[in-house]
Amino acid sequence: MKRLLLTAALVLAASPALAHKLKVFAAAEGATIVGTAYFAGGGKAQNSTGRLLAADGTVLTEFRTDAQGGFRLDVASRQDYRVAVDSGDGHVAETRVAASELPLSLPMGEGSSTPSAPAPVAAPTPATAGTDAIEMAVARQILPLRQQIDALEERTRFSDIMAGIGTIFGVFGIFAWIAARRPRTP
Amino acid sequence: MAHIPDGVVTVPVLVAGAVASAGFLGLGLRALTPERMPRVAVLSAVFFVASLIHLPAGPASVHLILNGIMGAVLGWAAFPAILVALLLQAVLFGFGGLVVLGVNAMNMGVPAVLAGLVFRALWRRDRPRRTALLGAACGGGAVALTTVMLSLSLVASGREFLTVAQLVVLTAVPVMVVEAAFTAAALGLVARVKPEMLEEG
Structure with a gap:
């Protein structure tokens, strides 16, 4: 829960911020x-x-x-x-x-x-x-x-941020799916 | 600061970064068990977003890296987490180049894994003060190491050492201070309320 709050706080603090580039x-x-x-x-x-x-x-x-x-x-x-x-x-x-x-x-x-x-x-x-x-x-x-x-x-758009976060969860979700299908070694 | 764009480093540096990243990625993927996957995904997302938080620092602006806390919480799995986030930052925001992804992942991921190894070896469940201090050292230390590796990548590509070191190190100092405080607070909290998180894996 605390971690979730921490993540939420970081995400909110990042609102339309801009890239260092x-x-x-x-x-x-x-x-x-x-x-x-x-x-x-x-x-x-x-x-x-x-x-x-x-x-x-x-x-x-x-x-x-x-x-x-x-x-x-x-x-x-x-x-x-x-x-x-x-x-x-x-x-x-x-x-x-x-x-x-x-x-x-x-x-x-x-x-x-x-x-x-x-x-x-x-x-x-x-x-x-x-x-x-x-x-x-x-x-x-x-x-x-x-x-x-x-x-x-160069404005970082909120949709880009959400797309990135969604993709990260998706990628690790696929990892988890593949890992879970593999027979578990004790 | 820590993201090198395409066209700055030379081919030998690119190759070294790619080889090192591939090795660390292989080791990191072995640490990715299904149970730990959600945590890796969350911290990868935090890292992805952290680069958007800007702190004004003199003429330039700097952003958080958070690789120390990732290493402490994820261990070896921090490397794939950082690599995925860096790839998306490059694609979506133009932060760092795609060809130099290996170098950037090495510069940020290797300090993360090292900070994790140090933290996990030295922290004690019954010593909160020690844990917090260790967290500060890992948070600040990982940024410092990233800075050094970044400077070396640039110097190895033929940049003048003194200029690079001055510019890169000066902008990194505020990041180190902020990250040391943040990592100490976060790891101190985790060690108190959910210590098993820092022990497994």
């Missing part, structure tokens, strides 16, 4: 990749080392996150990027920034995921410059929203 969020804001590294449910990953990689894994630049876990990286070409962060204590996280997020005016890089996109003109014409300004404004507006969705994905 490093996450990195990155998005393009004009020709800059902005993002944050944070522990899902915990604090920001301050002063962690990070790397900006090309899609094929070559390291383009290294950086450190600031006190808010944030970083800003200027990029020179329009291609797929990967951002990897390492908090030093065994947590790593990686995310992607697709070429399609970056402005059309940047020169096309290798490994772009949008080969069907119209070939960029060498110099930004007034038309593309205007598009870039709009795209940048929209990107800045929806950034907090995207960050929120990203964090929401």
Whole structure:
């Protein structure tokens, strides 16, 4: 009974808690990749080392996150990027920034995921410059929203907790069933 | 803190973790008798949930591990209990990776079994104070050993020892304190009201 109470207390104390897991969020804001590294449910990953990689894994630049876990990286070409962060204590996280997020005016890089996109003109014409300004404004507006969705994905849901507990009891129930069918050795 | 994600440790560490875990799992499964199965299942579920309780600790947050008390109550059977819970944490919450499951199970399960062996050898039914102190030592000790093994797994994978040790050990201290107090209280209670639980198996 006491044990049952103990279990119940632990389960209740765990209500919608969050995972201790490093996450990195990155998005393009004009020709800059902005993002944050944070522990899902915990604090920001301050002063962690990070790397900006090309899609094929070559390291383009290294950086450190600031006190808010944030970083800003200027990029020179329009291609797929990967951002990897390492908090030093065994947590790593990686995310992607697709070429399609970056402005059309940047020169096309290798490994772009949008080969069907119209070939960029060498110099930004007034038309593309205007598009870039709009795209940048929209990107800045929806950034907090995207960050929120990203964090929401990591929420530990009550249904997940119950599914896990149910599966554990089920697994050991099957064990018990098999063990009970075996003839008992005295 | 104790859950290593995929892509951090190198292949030799992965293999060592998998081999050690397979061995301990084999021994642990032999301790799984039908009579003890419900207890193993309950504590496995407690371990599964305990990782969701977060304590703020400086820049990061840490969570309980509870491997000391699992070892004390379950003995060898603590290993399969921890392995099943870790598998589900990886699948449902993304806590730790699937490929490194062996390493994570080794880092948390081996201290559990060792704490259990020490506790069962030294506790006395008629000495409640000694039992509580022993519980504190096992609870805190298991976390400390997990921390050391975690640091070693990372160092063996080519991380710089000093950085890893600082970060990992610093965040582990509050967990050790909380777990020592919790394990002492829980085992003290069990030793008083249901001592046979700590004797069988």
